[in-house]
Structures are given as structure tokens and as C-alpha cells.
Amino acid sequence: MPYEMIALLMxxxxxxxxxxxxxxxxxxxxxASVAALALWGGGGSAxxxxxxxxxxxxxxxxxxxxxxxxxxxxxxSRMADDLYRMFHVWFGPVPGGLAIGTILLxxxxxxxxxxxxxxxxxxxxxxxxxxLKRGYDKRMVTGIIQGGSSLGILVPPSVxxxxxxxxxxxxxxxxxxxxxxxxxxxxxxxxxxVVVRCRINPALGPALPAEDRTVPAAEKxxxxxxxxxxxxxxxxxxxxxxxxxxxxxxxxxVGAVVATLAALVRGRLxxxxxxxxxxxxxxxxxxxxxxxxxxxxxxxxxxxLGAVRAIEGLFLRDMGLSPWTILILMQLSFLIMGMFLxxxxxxxxxxxxxxxxxAKLDLGMAPGDALIWYGILYTITCQIAYITPPFGYxxxxxxxxxxxxxxxxxxxxxxxxxxxxxxxxLVIVMMFPQIALWLxxxxxxx
Amino acid sequence: MPRVLILYVRWVEALNYRIxxxxxxxxxxxGGVLLWSIIAKAFFRPSLWTQEMAQFTxxxxxxxxxxxxxQLGANVRMxxxxxxxxxxxxxxxxxxxxxAMIFFLSVVLYGGIDSTLYALEIGERSRTVxxxxxxxxxxxxxxxxxxxxxxSVAFLIRDIALxxxxxx
Amino acid sequence: xxxxxxxxxxxxxxxxxxxxxxKPAIDMFNEIADGQMQIExxxxxxxxxxxxxxxxxxxxxxxxxxxxDDSMASPTEVTVFGGYFPFASRYSLDVPVLFNQYGxxxxxxxxxxxxxxxxxxxxxxxxxxFATKDPIRxxxxxxxxxxxxxxxxxxxxxxxxxxxxxxxWEDIQVALQTGELDGIAWSGITEDYTVGWADVTKYxxxxxxxxxxxxxxxxxxxxxxxxxxxxxxxxxxxxxxSHYYRQxxxxxGEADLRVNGPKLELTSIPDAEWATVEEKARLFWDEIxxxxxxxxxxxxxxxxxxAVMDKAGRPYRYx
Ligand SMILES: NC(=[NH2+])NCCC[C@H](N)C(=O)O
Ligand code: NA
Ligand code: NA
Numbered sequence: 001m002p003y004e005m006i007a008l009l010m011x012x013x014x015x016x017x018x019x020x021x022x023x024x025x026x027x028x029x030x031x032a033s034v035a036a037l038a039l040w041g042g043g044g045s046a047x048x049x050x051x052x053x054x055x056x057x058x059x060x061x062x063x064x065x066x067x068x069x070x071x072x073x074x075x076x077s078r079m080a081d082d083l084y085r086m087f088h089v090w091f092g093p094v095p096g097g098l099a100i101g102t103i104l105l106x107x108x109x110x111x112x113x114x115x116x117x118x119x120x121x122x123x124x125x126x127x128x129x130x131x132l133k134r135g136y137d138k139r140m141v142t143g144i145i146q147g148g149s150s151l152g153i154l155v156p157p158s159v160x161x162x163x164x165x166x167x168x169x170x171x172x173x174x175x176x177x178x179x180x181x182x183x184x185x186x187x188x189x190x191x192x193x194v195v196v197r198c199r200i201n202p203a204l205g206p207a208l209p210a211e212d213r214t215v216p217a218a219e220k221x222x223x224x225x226x227x228x229x230x231x232x233x234x235x236x237x238x239x240x241x242x243x244x245x246x247x248x249x250x251x252x253x254v255g256a257v258v259a260t261l262a263a264l265v266r267g268r269l270x271x272x273x274x275x276x277x278x279x280x281x282x283x284x285x286x287x288x289x290x291x292x293x294x295x296x297x298x299x300x301x302x303x304x305l306g307a308v309r310a311i312e313g314l315f316l317r318d319m320g321l322s323p324w325t326i327l328i329l330m331q332l333s334f335l336i337m338g339m340f341l342x343x344x345x346x347x348x349x350x351x352x353x354x355x356x357x358x359a360k361l362d363l364g365m366a367p368g369d370a371l372i373w374y375g376i377l378y379t380i381t382c383q384i385a386y387i388t389p390p391f392g393y394x395x396x397x398x399x400x401x402x403x404x405x406x407x408x409x410x411x412x413x414x415x416x417x418x419x420x421x422x423x424x425x426l427v428i429v430m431m432f433p434q435i436a437l438w439l440x441x442x443x444x445x446x
Numbered sequence: 447m448p449r450v451l452i453l454y455v456r457w458v459e460a461l462n463y464r465i466x467x468x469x470x471x472x473x474x475x476x477g478g479v480l481l482w483s484i485i486a487k488a489f490f491r492p493s494l495w496t497q498e499m500a501q502f503t504x505x506x507x508x509x510x511x512x513x514x515x516x517q518l519g520a521n522v523r524m525x526x527x528x529x530x531x532x533x534x535x536x537x538x539x540x541x542x543x544x545x546a547m548i549f550f551l552s553v554v555l556y557g558g559i560d561s562t563l564y565a566l567e568i569g570e571r572s573r574t575v576x577x578x579x580x581x582x583x584x585x586x587x588x589x590x591x592x593x594x595x596x597x598s599v600a601f602l603i604r605d606i607a608l609x610x611x612x613x614x
Numbered sequence: 615x616x617x618x619x620x621x622x623x624x625x626x627x628x629x630x631x632x633x634x635x636x637k638p639a640i641d642m643f644n645e646i647a648d649g650q651m652q653i654e655x656x657x658x659x660x661x662x663x664x665x666x667x668x669x670x671x672x673x674x675x676x677x678x679x680x681x682x683d684d685s686m687a688s689p690t691e692v693t694v695f696g697g698y699f700p701f702a703s704r705y706s707l708d709v710p711v712l713f714n715q716y717g718x719x720x721x722x723x724x725x726x727x728x729x730x731x732x733x734x735x736x737x738x739x740x741x742x743x744f745a746t747k748d749p750i751r752x753x754x755x756x757x758x759x760x761x762x763x764x765x766x767x768x769x770x771x772x773x774x775x776x777x778x779x780x781x782x783w784e785d786i787q788v789a790l791q792t793g794e795l796d797g798i799a800w801s802g803i804t805e806d807y808t809v810g811w812a813d814v815t816k817y818x819x820x821x822x823x824x825x826x827x828x829x830x831x832x833x834x835x836x837x838x839x840x841x842x843x844x845x846x847x848x849x850x851x852x853x854x855x856s857h858y859y860r861q862x863x864x865x866x867g868e869a870d871l872r873v874n875g876p877k878l879e880l881t882s883i884p885d886a887e888w889a890t891v892e893e894k895a896r897l898f899w900d901e902i903x904x905x906x907x908x909x910x911x912x913x914x915x916x917x918x919x920x921a922v923m924d925k926a927g928r929p930y931r932y933x
């Protein structure tokens with residue numbers, strides 16, 4: 001069978017089966033297994049299992065449950081409440097201020113967890129009800145919570161970047177640092193967006209009424225200290241790692257332990273909270289691992305059947321495209337796949353194709369730099385994938401957690417401006433790679 | 447539904463729940479092993495076994511916890527259409543597509559059993575200096591996957607029951 | 615002329631290294647085979663993880679493999695000798711001599727026949743040196759260093775306080791950067807430069823624990839048997855060609871990069887001190903020889919060979 005045909009069958013089959021709503025990992029694994037049995041020619045049946053061993057050997061994956069755990073400890077123990085109050089008190093008086101505070105809250109939470117689910121949980125349960133009570137526009141705020149929480153994968157620590165680092169063979173430290181400035185920039189754009197909209201129409205984000213504003217200065221200062229906690233956890237984890245005293249995996253454990261201790265000391269780690277964190281961490285880790293395992297099998301079969309070569313030939317030879325066109329096409333394909341597919345699955349499946357290609361493209365920078373920068377571009381497309389229908393993690397969660405009068409239609413509409421801002425970030429970072437590369441170069445300058 | 451099937455569902459789900467709840471605590475084993483690795487490296491000599499032990503633990507965590515995670519509904523679906531369907535409709539489609547999951551898991555299991563037998567036969571050991579036997583972790587993977595298959599079959603039975611208007 | 619035969623071959627090497635150690639030979643084979651047979655080359659862990667490589671070849675998931683016996687954990691009596699068996703050889707030419715003139719080839723063929731695998735040919739690679747982030751100037755400096763190395767070399771080096779670590783080959787560079795590793799004892803300097811390890815380590819120890827790696831081409835027995843004689847011969851010739859390529863590529867590279875390479879600073883452990891490592895290696899040989907008859911036979915061959923070389927004197931051995 002021609003390679004093009006195999007590629008088409010495998011991808012097409014996967015897309016169609018996904019539409020049936022069967023579990024994503026099962027669909028990917030099923031297509032991989034069928035292709036292996038039908039087309040490999042002897043021994044193909046071993047591939048799904050060997051993917052489990054491959055996954056086991058991926059040492060940095062050990063960080064996954066740690067970073068997930070950290071996030072849940074933050075959200076379930078409601079340690080973010082004080083944080084939220086801090087922003088509330090400090091930004092409340094400004095029109096749109098609570099929304100701005102929420103974005104900043106999302107940034108801080110992003111610095112303490114590797115995914116975005118915990119951020120979304122905090123946003124949807126703590127910030128959202130408060131914002132709605134204060135008369136904030138529901139579409140604007142559900143949008144920024146979804147968008148803001150997705151910063152969890154761009155601002156370090158980031159599980160997505162850990163996975164990317166393993167696949168692209170680039171150091172996680174560089175990748176994480178590369179995500180910092182684009183992440184802050186994106187947050188800045190969100191804030192700008194809120195400010196502009198509230199300037200135009202103050203009714204979207206009314207300032208706090210006078211009686212709510214009179215908070216004693218001492219209390220204001222005390223609340224400011226709430227912000228120290230995340231900064232402290234972040235520093236305890238990232239500092240030693242960036243300086244090379246702890247390895248990546250060790251850093252994740254340090255982060256998990258410090259976050260747990262913080263919750264314990266504050267007396268927030270009740271039995272119930274503890275149990276929820278345990279169950280959620282298991283659930284999210286299992287979901288992740290099984291999708292990766294299935295995607296690894298899919299990737300190995302796809303590659304072994306020669307389909308990767310077919311597509312590579314298409315990109316490099318047959319179409320004679322310029323490096324930038326190829327790059328843009330890749331991003332477009334990520335955006336489209338991201339609408340329908342889990343981000344890790346799309347990475348594991350297409351990376352064997354894209355990563356070597358990016359390293360080969362003549363983009364006017366060292367291959368290592370190109371791959372780090374590309375990792376950030378990829379992560380931003382993942383953020384978009386998280387909030388775009390039909391398949392978006394943050395969308396799912398928002399749907400499950402939003403108060404009743406925020407309808408599904410509201411949620412879907414809320415994301416349009418956010419997606420546009422993310423695309424804008426993507427374009428800016430594409431045009432100016434230094435935005436991503438500046439910080440890692442600075443810190444890791446030899 | 448035949449009583450055996452109902453009993454099967456109850457038993458399998460109870461079993462998977464318990465195993466999953468136990469596997470959940472492997473998170474602490476993992477944390478402990480890694481903490482020890484940090485301590486040993488800082489104060490003594492880097493230890494020979496922590497890396498692999500951590501990897502084994504991690505695999506045990508998500509494989510033995512796999513069936514419980516299925517019960518929790520942790521495994522996402524693309525719900526473009528799915529979310530709009532009635533429960534009945536979902537059960538109908540699931541009853542067919544769950545076979546895809548069972549098929550995939552069975553292929554994993556098949557490869558796993560082959561690899562486990564091989565490991566037992568030659569006394570396969572890891573290539574590290576610690577040289578742990580590889581059969582135990584392979585057996586754990588097979589067990590976890592088998593439990594997930596049992597759970598998938600339980601889902602199938604539930605769906606059929608729902609279609610027949612019965613409750614389990 | 616029937617349908618073309620298609621093989622999948624996976625090598626232990628990552629893409630950057632494979633570019634030299636195997637790809638030229640495979641390209642040559644495919645070109646000459648002219649559509650009658652096509653070998654598709656896959657790099658480290660690309661289809662199956664290296665730890666499963668042997669089994670995958672045995673059961674036909676992969677048709678052929680390039681690796682040493684040690685890293686792919688072949689279930690044979692000769693596995694410990696693959697890769698770097700401490701101080702077994704001094705120069706890369708020692709390897710083909712041992713296999714073709716001293717009988718190792720026959721032993722390997724027999725051992726692999728027992729497990730259903732065709733041993734096609736053995737070749738030499740580079741010597742085994744340390745490249746590290748901190749300088750090694752005495753044996754004491756080795757203590758507590760987490761080092762990526764071969765299983766058997768690791769077992770040997772552990773007695774000097776080295777902490778051997780196994781990771782997927784392609785992850786080594788990053789592991790050095792993220793602090794998972796302090797160094798590697800895996801290759802000579804040519805490879806350090808070729809695969810990027812020289813970018814993430816600072817020092818190169820000129821003492822080596824083996825002068826030449828032993829590695830092979832293998833094939834699944836049934837698949838091999840199904841190949842027409844002419845193509846088998848062609849394959850053997852092309853693989854020999856790859857062994858030859860490595861002879862000069864490494865030999866020239868090692869000298870050139872020590873002298874002209876800009877990235878690694880050379881350090882040495884004094885000969886007298888290093889002699890204790892060599893002594894320990896003899897004990898290690900005896901330990902291995904005691905494990906089985908076949909192993910004893912191989913060790914005996916190493917001893918005989920090295921004795922001849924010592925007696926022959928310069929340029930074979932210098933004191
Ligand atoms: N996994 C292996 N067999 N590695 C062999 C490495 C030996 C030699 N330094 C090389 O890389 O070429
Ligand atoms: Na983060
Ligand atoms: Na999406």
C-alpha cells in the first residue's frame with residue numbers, strides 16, 4: 001500500500017472514530033493496533049506493549065503527577081482564596097480591576113502548576129462567582145478565566161514543555177525560561193483587552209462600590225503577603241533547578257513537598273481535601289499517560305509503516321516550500337488538529353515529523369534555538385487548543401464548573417476574543433523569536 | 447440482565463475501585479523514592495536504584511490505577527456529537543465503540559504476556575548496575591491492563607442493560 | 615523478479631551518530647540492490663525502546679539490528695563482551711582480528727543461532743573515554759559521578775565509586791543539562807563532538823577503559839533465510855564497508871579532536887594510578903570467566919591475543 005494511503009487511512013480513521021465520542025486514548029490505540037496487525041507483517045502486535053516500556057523510560061514523565069498534585073493542593077485547599085482577596089482589595093477600585101486581578105491571579109497560579117486544570121478550577125470556583133456577583137460581564141470574564149488558566153502550560157513549570165523537551169531533545173530549563181516572557185506578554189494582552197473594553201463600556205467591569213473599598217491599610221499590607229506564598233514556592237522549586245543544584249525530577253518533588261507543607265501549615269489539608277487531591281491527581285495522570293502510551297504506539301506504527309517519510313517528502317521535496325511557509329503550515333495544522341485532538345497526542349504523533357524538519361529549516365538561527373522557540377509556538381497552539389471547541393480541556397471544565405446562568409452559548413462565545421489575543425501572541429512570537437529566546441540566553445549564557 | 451452479568455459488574459467494579467484506591471497511594475511511594483534520591487545525592491552517594499524504582503512505581507501508578515480512572519470518567523472523549531446525544535443514544539454507540547478499547551487493551555495485553563514470558567524464561571534483568579528482574583513490572587503492567595479490560599466489559603454490560611431499560 | 619523485500623533495521627545510535635556509523639552503508643545497499651530489496655533505517659528507540667530491541671528482532675517486529683550485545687541485552691553467553699569489555703582491546707583493528715583470526719566470529723554465530731538470530735558481522739568502533747562536567751585527574755575524582763555508560767562497563771566501574779545510569783540514548787544530552795548526569799563513559803572524543811555531548815561537558819579524560827567497542831549487525835533468522843544469496847552477499851559487503859568507514863572515521867577523528875578540538879579540555883590520570891584499574895580489569899576477567907564455559911573460552915582468547923600483541927612489541931604494544 002502506498003505510504004500516502006496509509007497516512008490517510010490512519011489519520012482519517014482516527015478522526016472518524018473520535019467523532020463517536022469514544023475515549024480518546026482508546027481510539028488512538030485502536031487505530032494503531034489495527035494498523036500494526038493488518039499492515040506490519042509479523043511482530044506488529046508487540047508495538048502497543050513496547051510503547052508502555054518506552055513511556056516507562058521517559059524519566060522526566062515522573063514530574064507529571066508532582067506538578068499535577070501541586071496544582072490540586074493549591075486549588076482544593078483554597079490557598080488561593082487569600083491570593084484572590086489580595087487582588088480583589090488592591091485592584092477592586094479600578095474599573096475592570098477585578099478582572100485584571102483575576103488575570104494576575106492566573107499568572108501566579110500558573111507558576112505553581114504544570115497544567116491548566118487547577119488554574120481553571122480556582123478561576124471558576126473562586127473568581128468567577130465573585131466577578132458575576134459584582135456585575136462583571138459574564139462573557140468577558142469566563143473568557144479570561146479560560147484563557148488565563150491556560151497560561152499554566154506556558155509559564156513554568158509546564159508539563160507540556162516537559163513532554164516537548166523529551167520529544168525534541170531540548171533542555172527543559174531553556175524551554176521553561178523561554179515560556180516566561182511570552183506568557184507574561186500574553187497576560188499583558190489580556191489585561192490590555194480588559195482595560196480597553198472597560199474604558200469603552202464601564203458597565204462591563206464596574207469598580208467596587210465605596211463601602212467595599214474601605215479596607216484598612218494594615219489589612220491591605222497583610223493581604224499582600226499572600227502573594228509571597230506562590231512566589232516562595234516558585235522560587236524554592238525553580239531557583240535550585242535553574243542553577244543546576246537539583247535535577248528536573250527533583251525540582252518537581254521539591255515543589256510538591258513545599259506546596260503540601262504550605263497547605264499543612266495553614267491547616268488547609270483536611271482529610272477531604274487530601275482525598276480529592278489524591279483522586280484527581282490519579283485521574284489526570286492516568287488520562288495523560290494512557291493518551292501518551294496510545295499515541296506512542298500510533299507514532300511507532302505510523303513511522304514504521306513509512307508514512308512519516310511520505311509526509312516529509314511532501315513537505316520538503318514535492319512542494320518546494322520556503323522555510324517560513326513550512327513553519328506557518330505546521331502551526332496551522334497544529335491549530336486545526338488542536339481543535340479536535342488532545343494536545344499531547346498531537347505532539348507525540350506529529351513530532352517525529354515536525355521536529356527534525358524544524359531542525360533542518362533555514363530560519364537564521366541555531367537548530368537548538370529554533371527547536372526551543374518552536375516549542376513555545378507549539379505550546380501557544382496548545383493553549384488555543386485547550387479553549388477551542390469541539391475538543392478543549394478548559395472548555396470541558398468550564399462547562400462542568402460554571403454557575404448555571406452562564407450558558408453553554410456564553411462559554412463558547414466567550415473564547416473568541418481570547419483566541420484572537422492568543423493568535424496575536426503567536427504571531428508576535430513568530431515574528432520576534434527573541435521574545436522567547438532572550439531569557440534562556442540570558443540565564444544560561446556561558 | 448442475567449444475574450451472572452450483574453454480579454460480574456458489581457464484582458469487577460468493586461475490585462477495580464479497591465485496587466485503584468490502593469494504587470493511588472503509589473504517589474507517595476514515588477515521592478518518597480525521589481526524595482530519598484535527592485537526600486542520598488546531597489549527603490551520601492547517588493543511589494543506584496532510585497531512578498528505576500521511581501519509573502516502576504510510576505508505571506504501577508497509572509496502570510493499576512487505570513481501571514479506577516476509567517470508572518472516574520477521567521479519560522476524555524471528543525464530545526462534539528456525544529454531548530448532544532441522549533443517554534440511550536450514547537449507550538448504543540458506546541456499546542459498539544467500547545469494543546475498540548477492548549481491542550486495543552487486548553493487543554497491549556497480548557504483547558505484554560509475550561514479553562513477560564520471555565522475561566521469565568531468560569530471567570531478564572534490567573541493564574543497570576542494580577539489575578532488577580524485569581518480569582515483575584511486566585506482570586504488573588499485564589495485570590493492570592487486564593483489569594482495564596474487565597472494566598471495559600463491565601461498561602459494555604452496563605450499556606446493554608441501559609438499552610434494555612434495566613438498571614444495574 | 616518478485617516483489618521487493620522490505621526490511622526495517624533499528625540501530626542503537628541516534629540520528630546524528632547514525633549519519634556516520636550506519637546510514638552510508640544502508641544507502642549504498644539500497645542503491646545497489648536497485649529496488650529488489652530496501653532496508654529502512656530507524657534510529658535509537660524510534661520504533662521500539664532499546665531494551666526491547668533484541669526481543670523485537672527475534673519475534674520479527676524489527677528485521678535487523680545494529681548494536682552491541684550489551685546494550686540490547688541479548689540473552690546469550692557472549693553479551694558481556696559486546697560494547698566495551700574492560701581492557702580487552704587497545705586499537706580498533708584488534709576487533710576484526712579477534713573475530714576473524716582468533717575465532718570469536720564462530721562463537722558469536724553459534725551463540726546467536728541458539729536464540730534464533732543471524733549474526734552477520736562484527737565491527738569496531740571508538741575507544742571508551744570519560745567526558746565530564748568536572749575534571750577527572752585521579753581515581754578519587756570518579757567517586758559519586760553519575761555516568762551514562764554500558765551495562766558491563768558500569769558493573770566494572772562501580773567499584774571505583776562511579777554511579778552508572780541508564781537512559782535512552784537520545785536523552786543523554788538533555789540529562790547532562792538538567793543535572794541528571796555528571797558525565798558519560800560511552801565513547802571517544804569523535805562521538806562527543808558529533809552528537810553534541812561536547813557542548814554540555816567540559817573535560818575529556820585521555821585514559822580509556824577499552825580501546826575499541828565491539829558491535830554487530832544482526833538479523834531475524836527467518837527473514838535472513840528468505841533473502842536471496844546474492845543480496846545476502848551484497849548486505850555483508852555493505853556492512854563490511856561500514857566497518858571500514860568507522861575504522862578511519864574514528865581513528866582520524868580521535869587524534870584530530872584531541873589536538874584541534876575547541877570544546878573539551880583534556881585531563882589524564884597518571885599511568886601508575888591507572889594501572890590499578892587495569893589490574894582490577896584482570897580480576898574482572900577472571901570473575902566473568904568463572905561464570906560459564908563459553909565465557910571462559912572468550913576470556914582465554916582475549917588473553918592469548920593480548921599476550922601475542924605484547925610480545926610482538928612496537929607498534930602493536932608500547933610497554
Ligand atoms: N548502544 C550502543 N551499542 N552503543 C555503542 C556505542 C559505542 C560507540 N561509542 C558508539 O556509540 O558508536
Ligand atoms: Na505552569
Ligand atoms: Na480544541
